[in-house]
Amino acid sequence: MDETVRSALKIDMTIDITTTGRKSGEPRRMEIWSHYFDDRLIVTGSPGRRGWYANLVEHPEFMYHLKDDLKVDLPATATPVTEESERRAILSRLRDVSPFRQEQGMDDLEAWVSGSPMVIVILGG
Helix, strand or coil: CHHHHHHHHHHEEEEEEEEEECCCCCCEEEEEECCCCCCCCEEECCCCCCCCHHHHCEEEEEEEECCCCCCEEEEEEECCCCCHHHHHHHHHHHHHHHHHHCCCCCCCCCHHHHHEEEEEEECCC
């Protein structure tokens, strides 16, 4: 991976993603937070059903848009994280390294483990 991109992934947490609608087949662009730590790129949200997650489960190929320090559109593939122990490990680590997630009230880690949408992002499609 290009070092400029890697540096931006570590800094730019607010990104856009363009998914393919699971029913419509139409592109859906939205702003979301992304986290890069331990050489992994993670997109997750607070507990609940999310359209972006349903779209990525149905159509895992999407576009990852960096838009702050570096403006670039990166083809990507999403892999849902479904294994409970892996989800717990990621969310525990995320709670430790992300001030934003600390502010979101991740006190009930088990609610996040059981109900948060989560994908690992592989850049390059």
